[in-house]
Amino acid sequence: MITAPLTDRFGRAIEYLRLSVTDRCDLRCAYCIPNGFKDFEEPEHWLTFDEIERLLGVFAALGMKRLRLTGGEPLLRRNVSELVQRIAALPGIEDVSLSTNATQLARMAVELKAAGVTRLNVSLDSLDADTVARINGRPVLNEILAGLEAASAAGFAPIKLNMVVMRDNADEVDAMVDFCLERGYVLRLIELMPMGDTARKMGYVDLQPIKHQLQARFSLVDAMLPGGGPARYLGTTDGRFTVGFITPLSQHFCATCNRVRLTVDGQMNLCLGQEERMDFRTLLRGGASDDELAAAVRRAIDLKPERHDFHEQPNKLIRFMNTTGG
Ligand code: SAM
Secondary structure, eight states: OOOOOOOOOOSOOOOEEEEEOOOSOOOTTTSSSOTTTOOOOOOSOOOHHHHHHHHHHHHTTTOOOOEEEEESSOOOOOOOOHHHHHTTTSSOOEEEEEEETTTTTHHHHHHHHHHOOOEEEEEOOOSSSHHHHHHHHHHHHHHHHHHHHHHHTTTOOOEEEEEBBTTTTTTHHHHHHHHHHHOOEEEEEEEEOOOHHHHHTTTTTOSSHHHHHHHHHHHHHHEOOSSSOEEEEEETTTSSSSEEOTTTTTSGGGOOEEEEEEEEEEESSSSSOOEEEEEEHHHTTEEEEHHHHHHHHHHHHHHHOOHHHHTTTTOOOOGGGGGTTT
């Protein structure tokens, strides 16, 4: 097995993998999966747990340290806690986190913690039941709130709360800030990315003015939080409130991008906003050795583009977030 660290053509060390364990979801967030979307992967194309464990073992031997389970909605993949347990035990893997819409979290928080999930990100775009039903496609606010409570009770801390800010909920940022302050959640505000028509219709909102308002309201200073992601954090000096900004459009972070994405059917997407990818399912099912898989990982990393073109070519990407491994 080759052991030099994974570095791309632009000198970026690649050590973070977002693993989509399903492209299905119980919600229809208007910016993510269009209503009526039917083009889900065939179950026989889903990587099995054995295939995932083997491939991640190869990645880990090449220096991949952090994993995040995502989707679709990862808690819909049957026995996902067993998968967590298996990949958390791989030598070299230091951190297994998970992003969820939290609809299933009330019943699963304890088992996820026991299985080895270190950190949880929960998506919540509004605290208003009607807005949630409208943006997220189902009236699930109460389930999400129950999931958040169960996650805190299970010992997840800090919980990061992801709010995608768009035309429809931009006036709710202050309410979300107060909610997070009260409960000790870290708020992360995310700019809408133009992935597929469905996201482009939702009305992009530049987060810079919102950042300046919050900075002034709370006298925020730069803050650091664990996690391998692109958020830039600000916090109060007493540590009571931290807010992260994920601003792929108004201030992109491609120069420090350390990640790749693996879809449920074993395709590695090298950039959220570009089409370069590598097919690992065919390699795994075609009998590739570990050395051949490792060589393919290196070839894939060599394909990683320098940056996305969301600004310059907002209509370029027809792929939806759920099929990307968001
Ligand atoms: N179902 C899980 C969840 O809700 O967190 C994981 C998958 S979801 C695709 C991951 C994150 O991507 C969510 O926070 C979601 O809001 C965000 N997302 C989806 N489409 C997006 C878009 N077009 N722009 C920005 N964020 C998006």
